[in-house]
Amino acid sequence: MFLHHSDVLVIGGSSAGLSAAITAKRQHPNKSVTLLRKEKETLVSCGIPYVFGTISSLGEIVIPNSLLENNKIKLVVGEATKIDVENFMVEVDGHDQIGYDRLVIATGSRPAMLPVPGFDRSGVFTISKEMSVLLELKQKLRNSRDLVVIGGGFIGAEVADECRKAGVKRITIVEDQSHCLGQWFDDEFALNAEAILEKSGVAVKTGVSVTEMSGDAGVKEVILEGGDVVPADAVIMCVGSVANTDLAKKAGLALGPTGAISVNRYMRTANERIFACGDCAEKVSFFGGRPSAIKLASISCSEGRIAGANLFGVRRENIGTIGALGTTIGGTSFACAGLTEQAAIATGYDCVTGVAQGPNRHPACMPGMEMLKVKLVFEKRNGVILGSQFMGGSSVGEMVNMMSACIQKKMTIDDIAVFQIGTHPCLTSSPLTYQTVDAAEMALLNALSSKEKE
Amino acid sequence: MFLHHSDVLVIGGSSAGLSAAITAKRQHPNKSVTLLRKEKETLVSCGIPYVFGTISSLGEIVIPNSLLENNKIKLVVGEATKIDVENFMVEVDGHDQIGYDRLVIATGSRPAMLPVPGFDRSGVFTISKEMSVLLELKQKLRNSRDLVVIGGGFIGAEVADECRKAGVKRITIVEDQSHCLGQWFDDEFALNAEAILEKSGVAVKTGVSVTEMSGDAGVKEVILEGGDVVPADAVIMCVGSVANTDLAKKAGLALGPTGAISVNRYMRTANERIFACGDCAEKVSFFGGRPSAIKLASISCSEGRIAGANLFGVRRENIGTIGALGTTIGGTSFACAGLTEQAAIATGYDCVTGVAQGPNRHPACMPGMEMLKVKLVFEKRNGVILGSQFMGGSSVGEMVNMMSACIQKKMTIDDIAVFQIGTHPCLTSSPLTYQTVDAAEMALLNALSSKEKE
Numbered sequence: 057m058f059l060h061h062s063d064v065l066v067i068g069g070s071s072a073g074l075s076a077a078i079t080a081k082r083q084h085p086n087k088s089v090t091l092l093r094k095e096k097e098t099l100v101s102c103g104i105p106y107v108f109g110t111i112s113s114l115g116e117i118v119i120p121n122s123l124l125e126n127n128k129i130k131l132v133v134g135e136a137t138k139i140d141v142e143n144f145m146v147e148v149d150g151h152d153q154i155g156y157d158r159l160v161i162a163t164g165s166r167p168a169m170l171p172v173p174g175f176d177r178s179g180v181f182t183i184s185k186e187m188s189v190l191l192e193l194k195q196k197l198r199n200s201r202d203l204v205v206i207g208g209g210f211i212g213a214e215v216a217d218e219c220r221k222a223g224v225k226r227i228t229i230v231e232d233q234s235h236c237l238g239q240w241f242d243d244e245f246a247l248n249a250e251a252i253l254e255k256s257g258v259a260v261k262t263g264v265s266v267t268e269m270s271g272d273a274g275v276k277e278v279i280l281e282g283g284d285v286v287p288a289d290a291v292i293m294c295v296g297s298v299a300n301t302d303l304a305k306k307a308g309l310a311l312g313p314t315g316a317i318s319v320n321r322y323m324r325t326a327n328e329r330i331f332a333c334g335d336c337a338e339k340v341s342f343f344g345g346r347p348s349a350i351k352l353a354s355i356s357c358s359e360g361r362i363a364g365a366n367l368f369g370v371r372r373e374n375i376g377t378i379g380a381l382g383t384t385i386g387g388t389s390f391a392c393a394g395l396t397e398q399a400a401i402a403t404g405y406d407c408v409t410g411v412a413q414g415p416n417r418h419p420a421c422m423p424g425m426e427m428l429k430v431k432l433v434f435e436k437r438n439g440v441i442l443g444s445q446f447m448g449g450s451s452v453g454e455m456v457n458m459m460s461a462c463i464q465k466k467m468t469i470d471d472i473a474v475f476q477i478g479t480h481p482c483l484t485s486s487p488l489t490y491q492t493v494d495a496a497e498m499a500l501l502n503a504l505s506s507k508e509k510e
Numbered sequence: 511m512f513l514h515h516s517d518v519l520v521i522g523g524s525s526a527g528l529s530a531a532i533t534a535k536r537q538h539p540n541k542s543v544t545l546l547r548k549e550k551e552t553l554v555s556c557g558i559p560y561v562f563g564t565i566s567s568l569g570e571i572v573i574p575n576s577l578l579e580n581n582k583i584k585l586v587v588g589e590a591t592k593i594d595v596e597n598f599m600v601e602v603d604g605h606d607q608i609g610y611d612r613l614v615i616a617t618g619s620r621p622a623m624l625p626v627p628g629f630d631r632s633g634v635f636t637i638s639k640e641m642s643v644l645l646e647l648k649q650k651l652r653n654s655r656d657l658v659v660i661g662g663g664f665i666g667a668e669v670a671d672e673c674r675k676a677g678v679k680r681i682t683i684v685e686d687q688s689h690c691l692g693q694w695f696d697d698e699f700a701l702n703a704e705a706i707l708e709k710s711g712v713a714v715k716t717g718v719s720v721t722e723m724s725g726d727a728g729v730k731e732v733i734l735e736g737g738d739v740v741p742a743d744a745v746i747m748c749v750g751s752v753a754n755t756d757l758a759k760k761a762g763l764a765l766g767p768t769g770a771i772s773v774n775r776y777m778r779t780a781n782e783r784i785f786a787c788g789d790c791a792e793k794v795s796f797f798g799g800r801p802s803a804i805k806l807a808s809i810s811c812s813e814g815r816i817a818g819a820n821l822f823g824v825r826r827e828n829i830g831t832i833g834a835l836g837t838t839i840g841g842t843s844f845a846c847a848g849l850t851e852q853a854a855i856a857t858g859y860d861c862v863t864g865v866a867q868g869p870n871r872h873p874a875c876m877p878g879m880e881m882l883k884v885k886l887v888f889e890k891r892n893g894v895i896l897g898s899q900f901m902g903g904s905s906v907g908e909m910v911n912m913m914s915a916c917i918q919k920k921m922t923i924d925d926i927a928v929f930q931i932g933t934h935p936c937l938t939s940s941p942l943t944y945q946t947v948d949a950a951e952m953a954l955l956n957a958l959s960s961k962e963k964e
Binding site for chain 2: 453
């Protein structure tokens with residue numbers, strides 16, 4: 057059945073789809089915009105780890121449909137089963153059709169599954185974005201004693217930390233890389249995160265991979281490379297995510313090197329009427345333009361705002377993925393933007409770094425003071441900022457956005473050293489020893505002294 | 511008596527002098543650096559309002575001399591009484607001399623005094639940076655019932671808020687402009703600050719000036735324009751500050767349009783061996799280069815880092831004063847960077863603004879959530895950001911630094927609308943509705959709709 061024609065049709069109701077639809081309607085108020093999604097309810101995806109501890113009810117993380125209504129976006133709940141690129145139609149649930157002038161694919165991603173024997177046993181979960189799966193997992197955790205979290209990235213660390221708060225007795229993170237959070241932080245920060253997890257009672261095993269999940273019907277043990285066995289009545293896999301591209305592939309749209317849908321800097325696919333954004337869309341790094349597999353809700357929203365603005369003419373360009381984010385583990389906040397030193401070196405940069413630490417209030421006796429540590433990474437030959445890492449109180453969540461701006465505008469060591477920061481005793485570090493400024497000064501000294509040695 | 515020769519001599523031990531001395535020594539490790547200051551102890555100046563409430567002991571706000579020792583800077587306590595520019599010597603306490611190759615004047619500012627009858631009665635204070643005066647005022651406030659704070663800028667509002675916390679019974683702020691904090695915030699924000707003060711028990715009288723402080727030996731009443739009388743056994747004047755330029759003037763150095771020491775973009779005076787920075791140095795605005803009377807510790811530190819780096823060759827340039835700062839009043843934080851809409855219009859800009867508000871955590875049920883309001887001001891013809899205002903939780907103190915970076919790099923509406931923000935449920939607003947991004951989108955819509963009308 058032909059449902060209706062929409063000037064703009066967006067497939068997907070999470071970060072990318074929502075921001076694309078809202079931007080499209082705001083900037084093209086005379087165009088009709090329809091959002092098609094398969095879930096009855098859309099969840100705040102970043103909030104999902106918190107439903108296992110901090111947030112008692114899953115209802116709290118539902119994105120209200122009023123966001124669509126207020127923006128005059130038509131909502132259709134149903135699954136996009138086919139894109140008919142010749143007739144500009146999307147098939148819904150195998151039998152209905154919606155026509156489009158412009159189509160935005162924002163089908164997101166699904167959690168990756170480690171393909172080891174036993175991955176399909178009951179008791180083995182991923183962090184799904186579906187309400188029913190989350191409810192089942194939450195129920196399971198209530199009766200679990202031994203939880204193994206596979207993968208010590210952000211989501212793994214957050215889930216472990218939350219399950220600990222919820223009272224799960226024994227929790228073990230197994231990470232096959234040398235450190236938890238290693239994609240985002242250099243060793244000195246990652247080691248701190250691991251120590252915080254261990255201190256709070258979460259066991260951390262790094263540099264070892266999982267070879268099997270054994271048991272009967274349900275999982276009972278996780279077997280590690282080398283033969284170690286970790287008891288487990290529940291396993292949560294947090295090993296990354298996979299772009300949802302089936303629909304695009306079937307429509308003949310090309311995929312890129314990371315397996316996501318190919319798009320240009322305007323978020324347009326090879327089909328001039330079709331755009332893609334968010335986790336399902338291929339990304340390039342801000343640093344040199346190489347393919348990037350980073351998937352973050354904040355990037356999805358930025359891409360959605362680019363796609364939504366460009367539907368009927370080019371307005372905005374994607375500068376590439378910087379990778380800015382934050383988290384809180386065991387009460388300490390971590391945040392980063394751009395490349396770690398390790399990643400910068402691996403990318404081919406010759407780097408210089410600076411580190412500074414101190415209180416995040418001034419004088420240090422002010423209420424709410426926490427210690428703050430900052431590391432900045434610069435390209436050596438030109439002093440341009442490549443990355444920043446923070447550890448401390450909750451304000452690091454916004455300090456990283458200052459650094460994201462500095463990175464986007466390629467600020468240099470000297471720019472940051474004389475940066476006009478706003479400071480206040482109740483809110484920030486002292487202007488005399490403000491850590492990003494001080495870290496830039498340290499990087500300068502390191503650069504000067506390494507030049508002397510050359 | 512000739513004390514010694516120093517390659518670099520810095521006069522003044524507060525923000526500007528300290529950061530100039532530290533930067534000079536770090537970047538010119540082979541040069542000797544001496545800091546000459548008249549105070550036995552230097553106080554964290556921004557912390558001073560907090561000694562009346564939050565901070566119990568004045569000792570907590572003393573900057574430790576170890577900061578100088580650790581950086582191998584020689585400290586001399588004494589008053590610079592003359593600069594002998596011909597012989598490159600500074601006279602100390604009228605009888606000693608220190609020789610210099612490069613001199614940095616960082617003599618700071620002193621509180622302005624309202625020249626109305628009775629200003630010299632006992633019980634009338636300014637917020638001095640001298641320990642002895644602060645101790646006297648703190649003692650006085652212990653026995654005060656009726657306090658009048660003249661001037662509702664940042665310092666006035668902070669002092670009133672702190673005295674309230676300390677238990678002073680009746681506090682009245684008298685501000686001659688139309689609103690408290692009006693230099694930094696547009697009316698809609700300033701009105702909120704006033705309402706918070708009033709609700710906490712501080713009376714606020716705006717748009718009225720003080721004509722007299724009457725009484726016997728001690729002040730008893732503050733008389734307002736129009737005849738209203740406010741009882742007062744203590745009065746604190748927070749009506750701005752005056753650059754300390756006597757020493758420079760006597761040495762024949764020129765003063766600028768705001769009465770501070772003239773310097774170029776490298777912080778150098780007309781005398782090629784003499785630099786000036788901080789409150790005693792003339793400033794220009796980042797916006798169009800007109801003279802600026804803004805005095806902030808954070809600007810002093812930035813200028814000190816510029817002066818210290820440039821002493822033996824140009825390394826850093828002052829881009830002009832942006833004016834970024836924050837404060838907390840009655841538990842709500844306010845922060846701003848750049849021009850208000852009112853100031854932008856007064857400067858001659860044709861502006862467009864955008865406002866956004868919402869929770870500063872996501873989902874909104876996350877612990878620590880507070881409502882956040884943001885206003886952004888852009889130049890209409892090119893979409894370049896001119897200013898930002900924030901009200902909400904403590905994270906606004908760092909959000910404003912993100913905006914300071916955007917302003918320094920002249921980011922546009924579209925740059926900020928697709929800004930790659932780092933977000934997290936525990937730390938920030940949702941990426942879908944992040945307020946600075948949303949405010950930029952709103953400004954774009956306002957700009958588009960006003961173009962349609964043209």
